[in-house]
Structures are given as structure tokens and as C-alpha cells.
Amino acid sequence: MADGPLIVQSDKTLLLDIDHPLSDECRRAIASFAELEKSPEHIHTYRLTPLGLWNARAAGLDAERVIDTLLQYSRYAVPHALLVDIAETMSRYGRLRLEAHPVHGLTLVSSDPAVLREVTRGKKIAPMLGLQIDEETLVVHPGQRGFLKQALLKLGWPAEDFAGYVDGEHHEIALREEGWSIRKYQSMAAEGFWHGGSGVVVLPCGAGKTIVGAAAMAHAKATTLILVTNTVAARQWRDELLRRTTLHADDIGEYSGAKKEIRPVTIATYQVMTMRRKGIYAHLDLFDAIDWGLIIYDEVHLLPAPIFRFTADIQSRRRLGLTATLVREDGMEGEVFSLIGPKRFDVPWKEIESQGYIAPADCVEVRVTLTEAERLNYATAEQEDRYRFCATTLTKHKVAVALARSHADDQVLVIGQYLDQLDALGEELGVPVIKGDTPVKERERLYNLYRSGEIKCLVVSKVANFSVDLPDATIAIQVSGTFGSRQEEAQRLGRILRPKSDGRGARFYSLVARDTIDQDFAQNRQRFLAEQGYAYRIIDADDVLSKDN
């Protein structure tokens, strides 16, 4: 014990000293039951959560093994209370089971009648349950599978779901590994998902989540519904599937504002799914249009609330969530867990980077000093306008232009929040601007020009935050953002993380106005990446400007 790499804290966090010789071994051992919270340069933090422990139980790990692992690697004595707590928590999983009964359909079963009685007394749960068949078995109203699981989880008695999944309509899908091959972590992620039944795979931007989706489809070999954030992403999915799998163009349909195709593999946008006509969600029937064998949720951290509700209805279908940043600013991580499924795979960004699958990135915070006049204006601005004001100052504009020009030979993206700011930048730099009202066709054209290198620089709004694949972009200049959103910062960095053909690193500039609320937001925004081990360095805008001159 004495000198292990792990420190078990009484608040159930585990600190892993990664400079320790045993750290790698320990990391693999604890990854199965503890959730990676952050992974900066020296000490990684994992957390023991009920969800994580139940997850481990679901994967066949028992409390004894978990406790042994902790004791084996711990540097200091582990508080006994914590061990007892682990055993207790883990023993709660599986006392309740959801099973398919040959006669009664979906049933809630427990060998412990006391637990069954406790949960059925819950006001929220009682209406979901029907007849009591015997001491240990209760009928569950059809269609309540998801809601029941969600409610039981909240009560702390997670149900083990043995009710199985429908196979869906068979459709032959296989990976076509020609000139490329699936990476180890990708196939591990797909397998982790497949054995778990449903769940979420977390991989950094640019690490090839689409391939994981394709591999999952190859496992399922069934009709698949893919939900994505926007039409551009839908087309990218389509292209990627055509390239990587045995699917043909007419197997794949697009269900978006523009087209309403339903094919064995259908790619739909969140926007169209949540579109309401006269207060009714008009396109929800899509969930029932085909006997889907698999539903993939791309960018699950952005999944809109209505989709959660529909997802509760389709618990018998396999569900795969994909994201780089399982951070929801609305705190709905619990819903993702109980409705989509638990986290099946997660790996630190820096590890993928060290394997060479994402480009190393240099994060730079550029501190911009406002002029005296700007400061005064900022000080007197209304509270709600302050961020906008300091994020769009003229000084910032100048610095952004100077930076973009200094990287004239690189593929540059200028990313921002405010359209007039972006327009002004586009005009000054003489490059196209892509924003919400840019037609999809035009967007695709511009992206293609950018990919081919005919355009060296693009100014984009938040429409390009995610799901846009621009492999050769190496420089991103962020001029403004959605306040303090952590996942946005990570996703924007993700735009330039595709490994470069020449092995170059990427650089991410974030322009921050000094001594304003911009700086506070910036700190919050950077937190996710800092926790992933991306150390920002700070430079002064004056250095940029003087170099320019």
C-alpha cells in the first residue's frame, strides 16, 4: 500500500498521480468504475459516483473487486466508511430488475419484497405500475420503461434492464476498411457500447466519432436513425458513411428542413424533430416510421429537452450517444444517463493526442487592453450589454485582423458570436462569412473551397461550433462566444484538432478584453480544456500588433 499512485479522498474523488510508475496500470483498473472528472498535467481526478458504481456492477464488477483495487493502489489508508458506502451503493443495483414476462409483458421484479414495496409507495412510481402478479413481480405499464427507470434511479434503486432490445428491421451494414482501418480506441468504444446495450461514448473532437457510430451500426446490422445538430452535419455523416461502410447512397435518407426522406438509414436534424406546428411536434412519427434497430444521437450534450421525452418512449431500442464534452450547461447529465444510457467509453484528450490521432494544440489567450474611451463606455454600459460591448470592441477587431494576417499561409478560422462583428471582420479581411442565414448549399460550397485550400480564411458564427469537419484548419481565432460556455470552447478547439497532413500542431487563439467581464467568462470557458490538460499561455495583444507593424 504505502506508496501507491492513488489518493482516495473522503469526498469520493480519486486523485491519480500520473508521474507514478504504476499510474497506467492503476488508471486502467479504476477506469471501469470511477468517472474521469479532469485530467490536467500532473494529477488526474476521478470520482466515485453511484452511477459509475452501478455501471461497473452492470459490467459484472463486484464491490469486492472495486474495494480491492482501491486498497491495492491507495497511497494512504482508505476511510472504511467510504468502502462500506461503495459496497452498499453497489448492492442496490440489481435488486430491481426489468424483465420481459411471457404473459404479462414488461414486469418489475425483485427478490427483495421490501424494496419492491418501498419503491411502489413512491407517488411518482405508483401510476407506472399495474397489477401485482406475486410477492416479487409487478406489471409495468407498457411505454413506461424509460420513465420508470428514470424515476427509480432518482430513488436510488436503479433497475437492471433485462427486458432486452428489439432487433429492429435487419439491414446489412459492414465497415469497408479500404485504405484506412478502424483505430483501436474506436473499436473498443463501439464494442463497449454494444455490450452495454445503450450508452454514451465520449471522444475528443476530431477523434473520429462518426467511425464509432458506423462501427456500432455494423454491430447492429439494422435500420438506424441518426439525429444530428444541423443539415451540414447530416451531409457529413452521409458522406462519411458512404466512404466507410458498405451502405449505398440510396440506403441513406436525409430528414431535414429541406428533404423528408425515410430510408433504412435516416439522418435527421434536431431542429426538424423539435419543430412544432400548432403546438404539436409534427415530425415525431419518424421514431415509429421504421422498426429502428439503433438510434444514434450525435453531439448528445446538445440534445434538446423534447427529444429526451420521446427517448423515454423508445427504451426498447438501442441508443448510442456521441459527444466530446459530456458537460451540459443545463445540468441534464442525469437524464442523459437514464434515458440514453450510461457512459460506455471515455478517454482523456491528451492520450488520443499522444497516440497521434488528434493534432497537438497550442492554446493562447490574447489579452487585449481596451482604450480609455472604450473602458469608460464599458463601465457605463447596461449590465446585460456589457459582455457584448467588451467582446466586440474595435481594439479586439484590430487584434483579430492582425492575427489572421500574421497567419496568412495557414488555414484560419475566425469564430465569433456577434454577427455585425463577424461581418466587419469578413469585410476587413476580405473573406466570406458563414452564419445562420447562409443557405446550406452556400455553406457547403464555402466549406469545400476551404477544404481544398482555395480559401485560406473563413469567418464563422456559432453554426460552425460543432460537427463541421475541416481537416486542414490549423488556426482558430475566437473573438467572442456564448458567455462562459465550457463546451463551446472545447468544441471550437475541436474544429482544428484533426491531425494535419504535415503533422503540424494547431493553434487556438482566444481574444479576451482585459479587466472586463470577458476575462471572467474566458476563465470559465477554459476550464474544461484546462482540466483536459490544455495549458493556456497568455500573451499581450500589443505584442501581436507590434509584430504586425
Place this chain on the structure above:
Amino acid sequence: MSNSSISFTEELRNRSDDEIKALFTLRPDLIAPVPTDLMALAARANSAPSLLRARESLDKFRLDILTAICTLEEPISLHQIMSVTANEAAAAVNSLWELALLYKDGERYRIPTNVRTLIGENPAGLGARSSKPVDFALLSQAPKGAVETLQKMVWGPPKGQVSDVKKAAPAIKWLLEQNFLLPFDSQTVLLPREVAMHMREGRVFKSLQPTQPLVMGVARKQKAADLAAIANISTFVRWAEELGHNWSDEPPTALRSGGLGVRDLKRTAEHLGVLEPCAAFVAELLYIGGLIVIDTDDQILPTSTFDLWLTKSIEEQWLALTSLWLETSRMSGLIGKGDSKNVAALGPDLDRGGVATLKKAILGVLRDHPEVDPTLESMEATVAWLLPSRVNRDYIEWTLREAEWLGLTGQGAFSSFAIAFLSHEELGIEAALPKPVDHILIQADNSAIAPGPLTLELANSIGTIADIESRGGASVYRFSEASIRRGLDHGQTGDQIKDFLKKISKTPMPQPLEYLISDVAKRHGRLRVGSTNSYLRCEDEGLIQEILHDKRIDQLRMRKLAPQVLIADVESSELMRVLRDAGYLPAAENATGVLISAPRVRRAKARPRPPRVVAELTNPGETLISAALRALRAGERASSHKPREVPRTTANETVDLLHQYIEERASLTIGYADTNGGVSNRLIDPLSISLGTLVARDHATGEITHFRIPRITGVSPAN
């Protein structure tokens, strides 16, 4: 019943000093207070409360033996006792005699009268004796059902219900006719003791357990138990500290019925990251120790005792709380239980008698079974044997749980620290704690990790400039604008903070942190805040100047803050008065918005009033017992003279007699009047007379005492 040839008192009188001392050790309540003589001692020893206490101290085997003895006719021989119980009874009988629950009449034993009452009317389920003869041979001819009826009643209770004794079923009728059963009233029949004993084959009990049952459980290594215990100890002390600090920041308000509300308890538990019973336990111990108190305004706050406690080493902190736990009668496990009403932490409903005894018994069992994490069932069985009248499964469970929280046990097994604690030896906790580290690791996300316990000094320094995020073996700190500002508020400069961090960090300081510190330092102190009692403002700057230079109001010592504002350090009413006196016409202004910051660290004003503790008698020390015995013997001698009143003597006679006895070195009895005029007899050895005072050794106390001669009412020789 005891028509004895020797009385209980006489038998006690015949006991040797050592035997009496042993009795006092076993039944300490007998010398609280010290009885005046052996008659009083006998009465006390035979009194219901004292007997009840004595019975509680009996283990199951001795209690069974005593019960068996109560079924016999006095005087009782040891042989008789062994024949109805077991051969191991001899030692138990002797122990019962030592406890004065039996007394000797020659070679045989008798029972003090009230002991029978204590054991009850039907000892071991045996009914009264029958005066009618019974022929057991007849049983072989008994009608159907008769033997079965007897067998149903044989292990008690000895009474059975029938619809009507006179029209009983044939089997019962036969039993009644043959005197195997006796009619008790019209609907009750009684199984006589002789019949029951016959059916029990002469044994009072089906089975007896002469020795303590073995404790079963999971085997643990002492080293592992100690390691776990040390983790528990440091965690517990940290919980206590954390709770005190938390309640200082957000003091809960006591319920009207006393104690801590459920919501506050929940919040505290969440803050500590423990379950509610554990949080309640920590709060209770702090409360018992006077470290927190319910203040006069019903706020529950830490006291200055808490501050003192904080300065101690972990070992001392732990010892202070654990000693309290061992003695307290408050059972914190009850919190949140209770059917009709919720029992509140720090509330009035937590006292339970005998809890400390139970705890000590449990710890004793744990100590006697090292390297075992006993199961609750096994512990319950053992406690049921040791303290048959105190066994309570919940209490045992809670005590084991609390012992684990406190680190008396580690992984359920008794730790070597607990052994040292029980025997008042050097605890060795400090040495067993992990070695403190003297460095931290700073990471790019503005967090710092101390990979082990920090030295107190270092922890304090970092604590002022960073917020603690996670505790345990290591500490995780987070730097933020607010935490850096706090460091600056404590008088450090930005450079000092940077230098300090560079010095103690093993890793290079990340640039964003350096910038953060510089940024905050740059802005810190640009705004100045002060407080004043009153201000004067006027839009006419000329008038302001005039007032500032007015000699008549010099005493106000006003200061100009801005062209139109003056401040003064006097109350606004005083300022108004002085200005009016000087002929100005000021008007009062509503002063809301003037911030007077309250002290940040709040402490109770009241002195600690720890909750009442139901006292349990502790074992008296050797000196106390000897003193009690001396007093008793003296009282005995004094009382043996009592029938003879000390004859009144005149002052001269008294002095003469005293001189005479001093020369003869004889003991004597004197009548001595106290300040109220009451006369008591004292048995003394006179030593000398000087200045109208007799110096003598008082037999009652064994001390040299001064008696004023005018107060001596009479003198007579002792014996």
C-alpha cells in the same frame, strides 16, 4: 421467609476488611454516600434500587444461578445448587456471595429478603410449592392428554387457563385430582414447583451457558485494522473541524422544542459528505464537549472552546471527543428515529440509562477479540450474556457504528489505538498519521494538490489564498479571483503570493495563475472602505469650508472626504447638537446604506452549557474504598455505643477526663455540639489539649480534628 439463625447484617459484620472492600468495588453505589454503619450498609445492600443495579451487573450465567437459588428452600447448600444447575456453579455462587446477593449461614447460603422480590414470584417459570403429596409413579397411568398438558406448562409460565376448574376436561380433572395441578382460581390452574422440577429432571434450566459465547466475525489483520482506524481518526477529526467551521459561517437555528432541525442536519450531512446519522453523531459529540452551543438567540454556534480545541494536535483532539463519547448517556443513534415525533440532534430526548455501561461492555468484547470484525448477531449474543438486562440490538449496532466512525475500530476490528485508549496509555496516533508533505503541485486549471497532509503552517498559508475543494489523504485547492483577493486582504502582496507558491510548488507555476495573481493584485485596494459614525454633506462648498475652519466645533475633528462631504467620528445626534449650538441649521438624513461590516467569525456569547449527562457510577478507586471502609468501621464502633448516651459532664470534669484519657491513650466517646446546637457522638483518640481545643483523631474520618472544649457536652470511655 428467612427465618435465619444469623442476620444479613451480622454476616456482613463478620466479613473481613478485604471482603468488604471487594463488595464496594463490585457495588460502588453502596458507598455513595458512605453508610454510617453496617446496619445501614445491610439495609442499602438489600434495597430495591441497589439490588437492581447489582442484578444489571450480573452476566447471564450468574443471573441464572441466582434465579435457580431462589427456587430452593433456605438455608441452601452448594451441593443443592449444583444439583439443580451445573457443576460450574461454584464460582458463580461465590461471586454472588461477594456481591452480597447471598450470605452465609455456616456452610450454607441464605438470600437477603429483597433478592427474591427482585427475581420475581415465579423464578425460572416455576410456580409455588404444593403442600399436597404427589405420587409421580401415577403418571404412567395418566389418561390421554394429561402428560402433554403438563409438558406444555413445564417450562413456564406455571399457570394455565381452563374454562372452569370444576368442569375441566378429563385429563386436567385427573391431574387436579392427583395433585399434579392445583386449582388457583375458578379459571386458572397452577403447576406446583415439585411437579415442574420432576418433569425438568431436577434441573431448573434447560441449558446453561457458563462461559461467554465466542465472538464470530470476519478475520482482520491488526495492521490493516490500524491503518483503517487511523484513516477513520483523521477523517473524524476533520469532520468535527469542518462542522464547526460550517456552522460558524451558516449557524443553524435551534428548534423551539430544542435541538437541530432535520433540514439543517441534512444540509450539514451534505456539506460533510456523510450520511445524516453520522453528521448527527459528530454534532452531538461537539455539543457534549461544549464545542458548540445553542446560543441565547437560538443560534447554534461554535464556542471559544472550539477555538482552543482547534489548536491541539489531532491526537489530543480525538482523545477529547472520544473520552466524552465513552462516558455520555446520550445515544445519537436515536436521532431521526422515534415513531410519533422526530428525535432531534442536540435535543432533550437522547438520554438513555446504561448506555455508557453498554458501550464499555462492547469495547471490552472487541478488545478481548482482536483481529475480528464481529457480526452484529454474534456481538448481540455476547452482550446478551454479559449484560442480560441491557441488551438492545439497535444500541449495539449504533455503538459499533460509532466506534468505527471514531476510529476505535478499523474495518470493524479493535485498533491498537483503542486498546491504548482504554488502558490510558500513550496513544501513538501522531506517529501513525501519514508524514506531512511540504510541497504542492500546481496545475494549469488553477488547482493545486498537496499529495498528503500538509504541515499546519503551510495549510494555513495556502488556505488564505486558495479554496479547498477536496479533502482526505490529500488536499485539492483551487485558486480563484476571490481566494487571491482574500490573501491580499490578509496583507500579502501579489509578489509575495507568487514567491510563496513558487517556493512550495514542485511544478512550475502555470502562466494563467501568475496572470491571475497579478491582475487581482493590481486591482486590489484601488477602492478604499472605512467606517465613520456620521457624515455632513452640503452642496455649498463654501459652507463646508466654513465649518471645517470653525473654531467652536473643533472638538468634532471633522475630516474632509470630498469637496462637499465631511465626516466625523461622533454619533449623528451629537453632531447635530454641536452644529446647532454653533448656530448652524443641520437636518438629519436617513443613514441607510451605510455599511457596517459585522465580524466575520461568529462565536456564541453564552458560556458553554453542555447537555446534562445521566451519571453512571464509575468504579471507585482503591483510596476511596479504603476510606469508605474506615468510615464504616468507625460508624460501626460508634453505633455500638449509641445505646449509652454520653453522660453530660461539666467543663472542668471534661478537661480533667480528657487529660486522663490522653495519658491513658484510650479511645473515648464524646458528645459534641455543632454550630446549630445539635449534639452528635464522636469516637475519638484524644491527642492533646491546647488553647481550649482538643486535638484528637476522629475514627470516622481517620483524620486529626480540632474539637472546641466548650462544645463538648460529655465524655465517656469507648467500648
